Amino acid sequence: MKIVLDILFFTILASWIPDSFGQDAAVALKSSLLSNYDKSLRPVKSESTPVNVDFDISLRQIIDLAEKEQTFRLNVWLRLYWDDEYLTWNASEHGGVEYLTIHSSEVWRPDIFLYNNIAETYGAVPSITDVTVTSAGRVTHLQPAIFTSACPVDIEKFPFDKQECELEFGSWIYTGAKVNLSLVKPYADRGVFTKNEEWILKAVPMERQVSLYPCCPEPYVTIIVTLQLERRSFFYMFNMVLPCITLMILNVFGFYIPPDSGERLGFFITILLALVVFLQILSDSLPKTSTTTPQLGQFFVATIALVGFSCLASIVVIRLSYSSPPSRPLPRWLRLLLLRYLARLFCMNTIAEEKHVVHPAREGVDNPAFLIDDDEAFEQKNSSIIDLNLSIGEISRHIREFVDKAHVKKEEEEDQDEWKMAALVLDRVLMFAVGLGSIIVCVILLL
Ligand SMILES: *[C@@H]1O[C@H](CO)[C@@H](O)[C@H](O)[C@H]1NC(C)=O
Ligand SMILES: *[C@@H]1O[C@H](CO)[C@@H](O)[C@H](O)[C@H]1NC(C)=O
Numbered sequence: 511m512k513i514v515l516d517i518l519f520f521t522i523l524a525s526w527i528p529d530s531f532g533q534d535a536a537v538a539l540k541s542s543l544l545s546n547y548d549k550s551l552r553p554v555k556s557e558s559t560p561v562n563v564d565f566d567i568s569l570r571q572i573i574d575l576a577e578k579e580q581t582f583r584l585n586v587w588l589r590l591y592w593d594d595e596y597l598t599w600n601a602s603e604h605g606g607v608e609y610l611t612i613h614s615s616e617v618w619r620p621d622i623f624l625y626n627n628i629a630e631t632y633g634a635v636p637s638i639t640d641v642t643v644t645s646a647g648r649v650t651h652l653q654p655a656i657f658t659s660a661c662p663v664d665i666e667k668f669p670f671d672k673q674e675c676e677l678e679f680g681s682w683i684y685t686g687a688k689v690n691l692s693l694v695k696p697y698a699d700r701g702v703f704t705k706n707e708e709w710i711l712k713a714v715p716m717e718r719q720v721s722l723y724p725c726c727p728e729p730y731v732t733i734i735v736t737l738q739l740e741r742r743s744f745f746y747m748f749n750m751v752l753p754c755i756t757l758m759i760l761n762v763f764g765f766y767i768p769p770d771s772g773e774r775l776g777f778f779i780t781i782l783l784a785l786v787v788f789l790q791i792l793s794d795s796l797p798k799t800s801t802t803t804p805q806l807g808q809f810f811v812a813t814i815a816l817v818g819f820s821c822l823a824s825i826v827v828i829r830l831s832y833s834s835p836p837s838r839p840l841p842r843w844l845r846l847l848l849l850r851y852l853a854r855l856f857c858m859n860t861i862a863e864e865k866h867v868v869h870p871a872r873e874g875v876d877n878p879a880f881l882i883d884d885d886e887a888f889e890q891k892n893s894s895i896i897d898l899n900l901s902i903g904e905i906s907r908h909i910r911e912f913v914d915k916a917h918v919k920k921e922e923e924e925d926q927d928e929w930k931m932a933a934l935v936l937d938r939v940l941m942f943a944v945g946l947g948s949i950i951v952c953v954i955l956l957l
Contacts, residue, residue, distance in 0.1 A: 535605030540612065543597055549618045552688060553594035553647075560690040563620045564591040565679065565733050568699035569714060570654070572706045575661060575673065575739070578797045581628060582661035582675045584737075587702070588635060589694070590620060590651040598647035611640040614651055620689050625678040625732065629658035665796055668804035669746035672712075673739045680732035686720055691731040693718050698735055708745075712738040746806060750788060751956065754813055757781050758948045761817050764824070765941035769831045769933055778821045785814050809955040816947050823940045831933035839921075840928045848935045849928070856938045861931050 552561055566589040573583040594617065601608050614637040627633025635655055642650045661675035681689040698714035717734045761781050767774040789810045796804060803811075840849075853861040 536607050536610060539599055539604045539607055540610055543599065543610070544612070544616060547596055547617070549616060551618065552684070553596045553618045555595050560687055561592050561620065561684075562690050562692060563622075563681075564694050565589075565622075565691050565716075566591075566694040566699065567677075567679075567716070567735055568701065569703045569711070569737075571704040572709060572711070572737075572739075573656070575663070575675065575709060577663045577665060577668075577795065580661060580663050580797065581658055582737075583656065583658045584677075585654065585656050586677075588622070588651075588653045588655055590622065590653075591694075592620065592649050592651075594618065594643065594647045594649050596647075597643045597649065599645050601645040604645075607645070609642055609644045611642055613637070614639055614641045614653070617641060617643075617649065619651060620691075621682045621684070622679055623682045624657050624659060625680055626659045626676065627657060628660045633657065633659075663797070664802070665799070665804045666802040668796065669741055669743040669750075669806055671741050671804075673709075673741070675737045675739065677735040677737070678732050679735065680730055685726070685728035686731040687728060689731070691718065691733055693733065708742055709739040710742060712740055714738070750792060750806060751809070754785065754788060754810060755952065757784055758813055758816070758952070761813075761820050762941060762945040762948060764820060765827075765937050765944065769824075769828045769937070774824050774828070775821065778817060778824055782814065782817045782821065785810060785817060789814070805955055809951065812951040812955065813948075816944060816951065819947075820940075820944055823944075827933050827937055827940070830936065831930045839925045840932055844932060845928065848932045848939075852939055853935045856935070856942065858935060858938060861935060 554561060568587040568589065570585040570587055573585060575582050597610075597612075597617065599607075619637065619641075622635050624633030624635075635653060637653075639651070639653050657677065659675065659677055661673065663671075663673055665671060679691075681691065693716055696716060698716055700711065700714065703711065715736050715738075717736070719732050719734055720729045721732060722729050761778070764774060764777050764781070767777060789807070792804075792806060792810060796807070849861055853859075
């Protein structure tokens with residue numbers, strides 16, 4: 511019975527030994543490795559050897575690209591690999607321990623900074639994670655980080671703009687001869703990238719650059735990561751451009767409202783106000799720069815100008831159609847231009863076919879002889895009856911006055927009608943002009 515228990519005990523012990531021995535070995539190895547380790551010195555045995563740091567980056571998420579503040583915030587996974595000459599061991603001498611994990615604050619790390627950082631962290635990469643060290647001394651440091659960088663946003667083509675935001679990484683104190691950064695791949699890894707609602711990430715090329723700074727004679731190596739972004743413009747098309755185009759169409763058809771209905775000017779002014787409100791909303795979300803005007807802003811301003819023109823033109827048309835007495839006849843050139851050529855051009859045949867150029871009524875008035883002729887004949891025939899003659903003369907004078915007045919009135923009405931028709935033709939011409947202007951504005955600024 512005792513033998514059986516002993517065997518059981520030893521089998522259990524035997525099954526435990528390798529693990530506990532493994533951990534012991536790792537603990538011993540770690541303490542022996544770190545006992546004389548100075549993490550502030552470069553881990554090379556010869557001073558002239560550079561530490562070759564392989565740099566790679568994996569994009570996780572674009573948190574924000576603020577046009578107004580010109581800042582860019584994103585979440586990345588940094589991947590750094592280098593050789594540490596002091597963290598090497600013979601695996602078979604240390605219980606087969608092939609690799610160790612050590613907290614990154616306990617070993618030397620390249621002091622990689624984001625140069626164009628604008629956050630309070632100064633662009634430093636904090637030591638959060640552990641590093642993995644192989645027995646050959648290869649250190650792998652994988653670390654998540656959130657960076658805020660400056661990104662000059664060019665809003666000229668907004669909302670159809672493409673932006674390029676750069677992240678500039680480099681060692682802060684070590685020159686290229688001490689810490690030599692190099693790229694693992696020419697493009698950043700996008701395998702774990704989360705789709706952004708506002709931006710399409712086109713490509714992320716990376717570039718190694720050697721640059722000199724005024725401070726120091728030695729060259730420094732930097733890695734430039736360029737994020738090529740394209741804005742998803744659907745939001746702006748749907749929420750701003752579409753309403754604006756609707757207002758544009760309304761503006762064109764505003765000329766269809768009869769000028770004497772009294773609502774036309776109010777209609778145009780309402781459109782104008784709506785557009786100003788839209789422009790206000792737009793300018794709230796953009797930087798207050800005066801060097802460039804975004805395309806959408808230009809579109810709004812052009813539309814406002816068109817509506818403003820409609821208001822002005824409307825005032826003129828209303829004034830024309832209410833040409834109050836004493837009215838003057840339509841000037842000859844205006845009559846020719848509007849009632850003949852333009853009316854014909856815009857297919858207003860009923861107006862164009864009327865005889866506007868000659869005034870039949872006016873000819874009669876200009877030659878008052880037709881009344882007097884009748885009068886004299888009457889007088890010659892009945893010269894003997896003086897009383898009758900006198901009273902008839904008076905009646906005829908009254909009739910003449912009345913006829914004169916009627917003629918003048920008729921003439922005025924005809925003049926008025928002509929002004930009204932001119933206004934009608936002008937309205938049609940303006941409607942076409944504003945429509946054409948709207949199409950041109952849309953084509954130039956939206957395509
Ligand atoms: C590791 O140690 C074993 C045994 O001591 C030895 O045979 C081997 O050559 C060593 N390997 C290296 C790379 O030094
Ligand atoms: C630094 O790395 C680059 C490419 O990775 C290499 O061409 C260059 O020779 C290295 N410089 C030094 C001093 O080792």
